[in-house]
Amino acid sequence: TVRVTMVGSPFVQTYNVPANSVVTTTPLPKAGLIDARLLIEGLQNKGILITSDVPIVVYAHCYGSASSGATMLLPTSxxxxxxxxxxxxxxxxxxxxxxxxxxANENNTRVEITPSAATRGGRNANVPFQVTLNRGQIFQVLGAIQSGSTGFDLTGSRVRSVPNSAGECKPFAMFSGSSRTAICNTTNGDYMIQQVFPYTAWGRRYLTFNTATSTSASQFNPNTFRVMVRDANTVVRRNGVIIPPSSLIANRYYQFTATTGQYITADKPILVSQILPSTSGTAACAGGSIVGNGDPEMIYLSPLEQAIDRIGFFNTSLQAITRNYVNIIVPTAGLSSLLIDGSNTFNHSFPHPALAGYTCVVKITTPGQHIVTCDSAFTSITYGLGSVESYGYNAGTLIKDLSFTSSFNNQNSSLSVDSSTCIGIPFRFRLTTSYRLTGIRFKPSLINNVTPSTDTLVSNPPIVDSIEVDGVMFYRYSLPISYSFSQIGSYQFPIDLISPLIENCNNLQTIRARVIVTDRPYSNFSINTTGCTNSPVQFTATPNTNGFNINSYNWNLGNATTSTQQNPTVNYTAGGTYNVNLRIAAPNGCMGDTTRSFTLATILAPVNVVWDSIASGVNTVRFSWQAVAGAVSYQVSTDNGVTFTTPSSG
Structure with missing residues (x-):
């Protein structure tokens, strides 16, 4: 069940989306008292909140006459x-x-905005200002018009979270685009909208290839690329050749056109966009002749560090789209496993011209949902072309914070890293960061079902290891606090990373370490016994594994002995009641145990009986024996049917 709400209005819609299907919402209102459009610069109560009871994929598509633009929407996490x-x-x-x-996703979110150019609302270029937003509120900035039909380009504008009145920094989302612009032309413009990747998700390695023409999957139009840098001293290479620093625009970005695939690398994180030109744009500007239908679009690309092995995306024919494509860049070794809607047949593929070992794949798609899977992680974009309009967006990506990784190990796990834990199983976090930490604050008080639930600050945590990756040093920390969860679920465990090298929000970055908690395996066993000592007792493990591969059986047999066999056989020499415990464990340390009791009777030593006749009696026999230790009575039976019991020897 999916719910769509416009914050600050009575607009609410609910949709039931069957698994592996797509539902298109009705258009958002754009008239009267409920108008979802953002028409002015400044603070507005018009955020769109989309919630679901299960994970979903969501895309936004804006379209009208001769206009179309789309973006992949990212989850608040x-x-x-x-x-x-x-x-x-x-x-x-x-x-x-x-x-x-x-x-803003949370109340009291305070941000500092530094526009790179003059704005329509009267803000000056490169002069920061701060605003506070509550959940669902939006602050929009519009570039001013320079003259005539030319406006200021807001590329390079910076927005960062700053401490609010309570000293807290809150995460937020950012979107960028144009209400309409032309590329390499002054007409044939189009609308653009893309959700921006946060700086911590930028990468250092990008592969690209151009968008196909509307008439052929094997013919490509020239594209423009922009490479955003945070640090003006970032060294950016294009196909192995350093881009001259003198060509850096506004101290923020490089721009170039290309007609073939590119391999863009940098020594610091960068953000890369791919831009489609206007129909009938000038070849000199675009870097080559522009063929077929289409109009401007801007797509943010995934770095190789954020490649993914499964995506779902949606193509449309609105408003007047006549041809849809998906472009995929995949390791050549994984090409045979690449499936688009279950098929390994493509319209065109070729080796990437700038990096051996990768293949470029083009597939013509139809309006509707599409699923792409592969054994190897890939990057992709999808786009649609029509008469003087187009849309396009990143077809699917990871949004990992590449400045850190978090993992954990369960207690008694034999694995180097555990992908999940179980109810009641203690685990400890391990963190790897690209900067040295002066503090780590664990904040379990902000989530449910965790023990301990008290926030803890670890000052000057010791570094247990370091590793260099692509010229960047990463530091590993193993933390001393053990946590456990009491309920199944997927949890986002908040952790503050503290370092003077974190250039935002009081030198503090809040991360959310994902912890998946599953049910544990359940121990059980059967006991097969005669009920007497000196007879083998067979124990047979019958656990409910809950899908775990059980690799450890530990028996406490109740007689001061143990066993690690799955189904041990044991002889007990003394009678009595025994409490037997079986603890089972999976490789990741998830375990279950149970105790069962059974009772054995003692088998006594044989009775040595002698007999003789009694002279004083007729047909009388006397039986006699020595007392047996442990016996409380004796029963005598003869072959003529005489049976009697006596409490002692005689």
Whole structure:
């Protein structure tokens, strides 16, 4: 069940989405008292809240006459603390603007905004200002018009979270685009919207290839690429050759056109966009002749560090789209396992021209849902082309914070890293960061079902290891606190990383370490016994494994002995009641145990009986024997049917 709400209005819609299907919502309102459009610069109560009772994939598509733009929407768990707007040149009309906006997921979210150019609302370039937003509120910034139909390009504008009145920094989302702009033209413009990746999700290695023409999957139009840097001293290479620092624009981005696939690398994180030109744009500007239908679009690309092995995306024919594509870049070794809607047949594929070992794949798609899977992680974009309109977006990506990784180990696990834990099983976090930490604060008080639940600050945590990856040093920390969960679920465990090298929000970054908690295996066993001592007792493990591969059986047999066999056989020499415990364990340390009792009777030593006749009696026999230790009575039986019991020897 999916619920769509416009914050600050009575607009609410509920949809039932069957598994592996797509539901298109009705268009958001754009008139009257409920108008979802963002028409001005400043603070607005128009955030769109989408919630679901199970994980979903969501895309936004804006369309109208000769206009179309789309973006993949990112979950709130991926929101960041620092963003940079990446736009395009702004040329179309005096009522069209380069823009960006931020949206808050939590109350009392305070941000600092530094526009890179003059804004329509009167803000000056490179002069920071702060605003506070509550959940669902939006603050939009519009680039001012320079003259005529040319507006300021807001690329390079910075927005970061700053401490609010309570001293807290909150994550938020950012979107960038244009209400309409032309690329390599002054007409044939189009709308653009993309959700921006937070700085911590930027990568250092990007592979690209161009968008196909509307007439052929094997013919490609020229594309423009922008490479955003946070640090002006970042060394950026294009196909192995350093881009001259003198070509850095506004101290924030490089721009170039290309007609073939590119391999873009940097020594610090970068953000890369791929821009489609206007129909009938000039070849000199675009870097080559523009063929077929389509219009401007801007797509943010995934770095190889954020590649993914399964995506779902949606293509449309609105408003007048006639051809849809998906472009995929996949390791060549995984090409045979690449399936698009279950098929390994593509319209065109070729080796990537700039990096051996990768293959470029083009597939013509139809309006509707599409699923791509592969044994190897890949990157991809999807786009649609029509008469003087187009749309496109990143078809699927990871949004990992690449400045750190978090993992954990369960107690008694034999694995180097555990992907999940179980109810009641203690575990400890391990963190790897690209900067040295002066403190780590665990905040279990903000989530449920965890023990201990008290927040803890670990000052100057010791580094247990370090490793260099692509020229960047990462430091590993193994933390001394054990936690456990009492309920099944997927938890986002909040942890504050503290370091003077974190350049935002009081030198503090809040991460959310994902912990998946499953049910544990349950121990059980059967006992097969004669009920007497000196007869083998067979124990047979019959656990409910709950899908775990049980690799450890530990028996406490109740007689001061143990066994690690799955089904041990034991001889007991003394009678009595025995409490037997079986603890089973999986490789990841998830375990279950149970105790059962059974009773054995003692088998006594044989009785040595002698007999003789009694002279004083007729047909009388006397039986006699020595007392047997442990016996409380004796029963005598003869073959003529005489039976009697006596409490002692005689």
């Amino acid at each position: 991926s929101y960041g603390y620092e963003y940079y707007s990446l736009n395009t040149s702004q040329v179309y009309a005096s009522d069209c603007f380069s823009w960006f906006y931020v949206v």
